[in-house]
Amino acid sequence: MNIQKNVSLKEFNTFGIDKKAKYFCQASSVQEVISALEEAENRGVPVFILGGGSNILLTKHIEGLVIKMDIKGVELIHDTERHVYVRVGAGEIWHDFVRHAIAADWAGIENLSLIPGTVGASPMQNIGAYGVEIKEVFDRLEAVNIQTKKLETFDHFACKFGYRDSIFKHEAKGKYIITHVTFKLNKEAVFKTSYGAIKATLDQMNIDKLSLEAVSQAVIAIRQSKLPDPKTIGNAGSFFKNPTIKPSHYLQLKKQYPDIPGFENEDGIKVPAAWLLEQAGWKGKTLDKIGVHKNQPLVLVNYGGGDGEAIRLLSEEIQKDIRAKFNILLQPEVNFI
Numbered sequence: 611m612n613i614q615k616n617v618s619l620k621e622f623n624t625f626g627i628d629k630k631a632k633y634f635c636q637a638s639s640v641q642e643v644i645s646a647l648e649e650a651e652n653r654g655v656p657v658f659i660l661g662g663g664s665n666i667l668l669t670k671h672i673e674g675l676v677i678k679m680d681i682k683g684v685e686l687i688h689d690t691e692r693h694v695y696v697r698v699g700a701g702e703i704w705h706d707f708v709r710h711a712i713a714a715d716w717a718g719i720e721n722l723s724l725i726p727g728t729v730g731a732s733p734m735q736n737i738g739a740y741g742v743e744i745k746e747v748f749d750r751l752e753a754v755n756i757q758t759k760k761l762e763t764f765d766h767f768a769c770k771f772g773y774r775d776s777i778f779k780h781e782a783k784g785k786y787i788i789t790h791v792t793f794k795l796n797k798e799a800v801f802k803t804s805y806g807a808i809k810a811t812l813d814q815m816n817i818d819k820l821s822l823e824a825v826s827q828a829v830i831a832i833r834q835s836k837l838p839d840p841k842t843i844g845n846a847g848s849f850f851k852n853p854t855i856k857p858s859h860y861l862q863l864k865k866q867y868p869d870i871p872g873f874e875n876e877d878g879i880k881v882p883a884a885w886l887l888e889q890a891g892w893k894g895k896t897l898d899k900i901g902v903h904k905n906q907p908l909v910l911v912n913y914g915g916g917d918g919e920a921i922r923l924l925s926e927e928i929q930k931d932i933r934a935k936f937n938i939l940l941q942p943e944v945n946f947i
Contacts, residue, residue: 611635611645613675622678623663624726626844627918631658631676638680638701640752640789644759647787650675657756658947659787662703664726665735665846666945669918679730681789684710689797695749697792700730704737712822717799718747721808723826724833726840726847730788734778735943736771740829741805745771749794753786761789774851774943801825807832836906844912845903849925850883850940863936883940884908886932900924922946 617634620626633655637643650657656674660666681699684707688695694716698707708723721742731737732744733751750765770777778786801820803809811828812820838845855863860872860879867889872879887893887907894904899916901924903909910921929940 611642611649613649617676619660619663619668619672619676622660622676623666623668624840624844624846625667625912625916625918625921626840626914627668627912627916627921629668629671629918631672631674633675634678635675636678636680638682640681640754640761643677643679643681643754643787643789646675646677647754647756647759657787661700661728661731662726664840665731665943666947667846667918667921668947669922670947672947677787679728679787679789681730686714687792692797694795694797695792696795697790698729699790700728700788702729703727704729704732708826711795712826715797715822716795717797717822718742718795719793720799720822720826721802721805721829723829729791733769733771733791734776734788735774736776738774740808740832741802743771743773745769747793747795749792751788751792752790753788756785756787762786773854803828837909838903838905838911843903844914844916845909846944848883848908849910849942849944850887850908850928851943852880852883853886853938853940854878854880855938859937881938886936886938886940887928890928890931890935892928892931897924902928918947 612635614634617631618628619631620628635646637646658672658674658676660676660678680701682701683699685697686694687697704727705724707729708719711719721740725737725739733748736744748766750763752761752763755762799822808828811831817824837847854875854877856878863870871885872881884907892902893907895902899913900921901911903911910925925942932938932940
C-alpha cells in the first residue's frame with residue numbers, strides 16, 4: 611500500500627479545486643481498501659473516499675487519508691430469460707460501463723450516458739437522467755464497513771433510494787466504502803424517449819429505428835449541448851436538485867408566472883430548477899473566477915483558479931434569492947467537503 615503525503619486533489623475533482631490531502635492512496639481491491647483503513651487507524655486520521663470527484667466541492671484541505679477507489683471489472687454473474695445480472699467494480703468510470711452495456715446489448719442505462727463519475731458513486735446519489743434512475747436497474751451492492759472492516763451487502767430495500775438520494779447520504783453516510791455494484795439489466799429494451807428532448811434529437815439525427823446506441827447518442831448530444839466539459843471548464847454538472855412543491859403552491863406561482871413549467875410526481879409538482887434560476891437572472895452571471903454557466907444555469911463553474919468556498923457561498927446566495935422570489939428552497943446535489 612503506497613501512502614503519499616500532501617497530494618493535490620486538483621486532478622481528482624471535476625471542479626478543478628486545488629486542495630490537498632494530507633495522505634493519499636489508491637485501492638484496486640477489497641483487501642487494499644481494508645489495508646488503507648488499517649493504515650488510517652494506525653496514523654490516527656479519518657478517511658475520505660474519492661470516486662470520480664464529479665459530485666464534490668472541496669472547500670478545504672483534507673486532514674486525513676483520501677482513498678481513491680480504483681476497483682475495476684465488469685462481470686456477468688448470471689442471466690435469466692429476461693435479465694442479466696452484472697457485477698461492476700466501484701472504480702469503473704460510469705460512462706465506460708454504459709458503453710460496455712450497450713456493446714453487449716444490455717438495456718436499461720442508455721439514458722444515463724455521459725453522466726460523470728464512477729460506478730461506486732451511482733447508488734449513493736441514485737443518479738438519474740431523462741426518465742431513468744439507478745434504482746430501476748439496481749440489484750445489490752457490496753461495501754466495507756469502515757468501523758468493522760467487514761464486507762456487507764445492501765439490497766434494493768436496504769439502500770432506501772429516493773430522488774437523488776439513498777441511505778448513504780444519511781444514516782450510512784461516511785460509514786461504508788462501496789466496492790462493487792450489481793445491476794439487473796434487460797435483454798429486451800424498453801425505450802424511454804419522451805423525457806426531455808430525446809425524441810426531437812432522434813428526429814434531427816434521422817433515426818428511423820430505435821436502438822440502444824441511437825438513444826445513447828441522442829442523450830450524449832443533448833448533454834454536450836447543455837453542459838460544459840469539465841476538462842474545459844471546472845464544474846460538477848447539475849448543482850441543485852429539481853424541487854418538488856405542493857400543487858397549491860404551484861398554482862399560486864402559476865398566477866404570477868404563467869409560463870412556469872411543472873411535472874406531476876408522487877409527491878406533488880416537480881419544477882425545473884434551471885427555469886427558476888434563469889427567471890431569477892442567474893444564468894451566465896460571472897463573479898471573478900467562478901460563476902453560473904451561460905447555457906445551463908443549473909451548472910456552477912470554476913473558470914480557473916476559483917476557490918471552493920467561494921462557490922459554496924455563491925450557491926447559498928442563489929438559494930436565498932430563489933427562496934425570496936419563489937418561496938422554494940433549492941437543495942444541492944453536490945456534496946460539500
